[in-house]
Amino acid sequence: MIEFYHVHKQYVKSQFALNDINVTIEKGEFIFLTGASGAGKSTLMKLIFKEELPSKGQILVDSQNINLLPGKQLHKLRRSLGIVFQDFKLLDNRTVAENIAIPLLVQGEKKTYVEKRVGEALALVGLTHRRNYIPSHISGGEQQRVAIARAIVGSPKILLADEPTGNLDTELSVEVFRIFERINANGITVLIATHDHHLMKLFPRRTLRLDKGKLVSDRKSGGESF
Ligand SMILES: Nc1ncnc2c1ncn2[C@@H]1O[C@H](COP(=O)(O)OP(=O)(O)OP(=O)(O)O)[C@@H](O)[C@H]1O
Numbered sequence: 001m002i003e004f005y006h007v008h009k010q011y012v013k014s015q016f017a018l019n020d021i022n023v024t025i026e027k028g029e030f031i032f033l034t035g036a037s038g039a040g041k042s043t044l045m046k047l048i049f050k051e052e053l054p055s056k057g058q059i060l061v062d063s064q065n066i067n068l069l070p071g072k073q074l075h076k077l078r079r080s081l082g083i084v085f086q087d088f089k090l091l092d093n094r095t096v097a098e099n100i101a102i103p104l105l106v107q108g109e110k111k112t113y114v115e116k117r118v119g120e121a122l123a124l125v126g127l128t129h130r131r132n133y134i135p136s137h138i139s140g141g142e143q144q145r146v147a148i149a150r151a152i153v154g155s156p157k158i159l160l161a162d163e164p165t166g167n168l169d170t171e172l173s174v175e176v177f178r179i180f181e182r183i184n185a186n187g188i189t190v191l192i193a194t195h196d197h198h199l200m201k202l203f204p205r206r207t208l209r210l211d212k213g214k215l216v217s218d219r220k221s222g223g224e225s226f
């Protein structure tokens with residue numbers, strides 16, 4: 001479902017942010033992407049939603065070469081992706097429910113459908129009671145869950161989350177990971193960039209490790225590197 005073939009990324013000459021990445025992520029997988037700061041985790045994610053372009057190599061999403069997608073198809077690709085940014089990017093002049101509704105409103109969905117989907121997303125992240133709050137009046141962990149609800153409200157096929165628990169304490173991080181598990185159980189492919197070894201231990205899953213732009217290990221949960 002996501003395929004990388006000899007993918008390289010150079011932001012500046014003579015320095016590879018990603019260096020010959022070859023990897024296949026199957027539909028429905030739950031994968032951690034790890035590695036030190038600067039290893040290339042965010043870059044790899046940005047290439048999937050085409051915020052950045054590879055310098056070399058091919059990326060296929062759903063068997064389509066995303067480099068070759070015309071504008072309309074790119075739009076469709078982006079709609080099939082849910083993205084959780086580390087800094088949440090919530091709007092403080094809107095309520096929690098309105099923030100979650102944004103992707104659907106952008107797509108021009110009908111009001112009744114938007115209300116139904118927002119209600120479901122709120123329930124999934126356990127925030128129904130916060131629907132009319134504004135983001136700055138709820139806790140950091142709750143804001144993180146709002147960002148997750150917004151990422152999944154459009155029923156994406158793939159959820160990409162970049163350091164989604166970077167600002168949370170362990171207890172809240174575990175709560176957020178349980179939500180990711182629930183999302184994954186609904187058939188959504190989940191790719192999470194994280195430094196958090198404790199959480200990776202607690203939720204053993206396939207783990208891709210980057211080191212200075214190279215994919216240095218691809219480990220099944222607790223299994224061997226291959
Ligand atoms: N826009 C950019 N312009 C130039 N260099 C960049 C840019 N974005 C990232 N880089 C460089 O590419 C490399 C990989 O960065 P990236 O942000 O992908 O790492 P990361 O693994 O996500 O790190 P972190 O854990 O700190 O978020 C780093 O050397 C970084 O400095």
Ligand SMILES: [Mg+2]
Nearest residue numbers: 041042043162
């Ligand atoms: Mg990063």
